[in-house]
Amino acid sequence: MTYVVTVDTCIPEGTPEMDPLQRAGAVALIEDGFDSVRAVEGPDGVEVDVLDTIVAVHPGGALLKVVVDAPALEVAEESVQALVDELLERSELLADWTIDRCEVELHPDLAKQSLDAAEGPDAPPDDPAARKARHTGGAPAEGTEGAHDDEAKSAAVRSQMLELADELRSFTPAMFGVIDDEGEGEEREGAEEREGAGETGGRARGDGDSAVPPETARLAAGALVYAIDILVDELFEDVQVLTQEEATVAECEGPLWHLERLPDRYALNYDAHFSRRFLVTVIAMTTRFTDGSFERLSCVAEELALRFLLSQATTTLELYGLLDDELSAALAAFAGNVYEDMGHEWLYDDSMGGIEGIEGADGIGGASARGAFGVAPVAFESWFTPFKEGRYVHPSAAGEPEAAVQ
Structure with a gap:
């Protein structure tokens, strides 16, 4: 196998x-x-x-x-x-x-199939704690059989996330809704300068939302860093599945972690080559998040990548019983400050059939190419095209070498 x-x-x-x-x-x-x-x-x-x-x-x-x-x-x-x-x-x-x-x-579906199919005296035990202990050569701790110490695990993950928060070097607490008079003024001044240069959206908009406590913002930042490892890891698995089956997401019979959650209308285009480009985009974007160089999302693929990252962070927080209203508000504030608009959401609205046909659309997103509905054209062919000059897209994802030669 x-x-x-x-x-x-x-x-x-x-x-x-x-x-x-x-x-x-x-x-x-x-x-x-x-x-x-x-x-x-x-x-x-x-x-x-x-x-x-x-x-x-x-x-x-x-x-x-x-x-x-x-x-x-x-x-x-x-x-x-x-x-x-x-x-x-x-x-x-x-x-x-x-x-x-x-x-x-193992993907959950494969893990369940494996356990259901296991028979005989050498079959692994059904209880996860006992199975883990058997695999690592130890014995399950007394009183843990059939149950997990959820509170201890939750506390450990929370502590780890707080330690990881400093790795999200590109963003200040204000990006998560923390109100700081001095910092807010600096962020707002920078936002005004960017708007004057023709860039919309922006960090720390100061739109009157309720303040988020600094500790909550720190946990939200750590949750994003924690989620990066999970997201990249599982996208590797998706790439491998599509490569082995030589199939697209629409045709794939094996389980996928994330790529099935891309807009359905283009599912026949999500093959192994596309999945590698998308994975590279996720890695490039999150690298800029953590090395302090991030300025703006570069392309539609990065907008979708951020959607996946926020979803993974939320799912992980829910899994460990850490998600509450304040954390949800912090992540929402972060999304609102990083996204320049929510044009990519139209890709998920099948009733609109996409917005590729907007009159005057040039096939490239960004503030300078907004359509009649205030959102960017999102033709599939332009997902990895920079919104405007100066936006960074990794060379491995940016374009086709054959097309460039022609």
């Missing part, structure tokens, strides 16, 4: 974050290592074939996706961990890196 094993690797603690040149070098070293391997010996001498790999390096390490053909999930995980351990040790520059996670993340 084919498994996609996710591996989180990190640079040594206390080491400065990698700059772009170091990250490029790390990508080359890891990819060269994977290219030299066709199969790996798993537990009890079982041969595990390495079918594909994806390497995404960030300032603090790398996220790896390793696709293997293995007889069981546990065999896949153990084999990939041994492989990555060996690849890191081979390289003097990566030898001190650590592996923080190595696991197969």
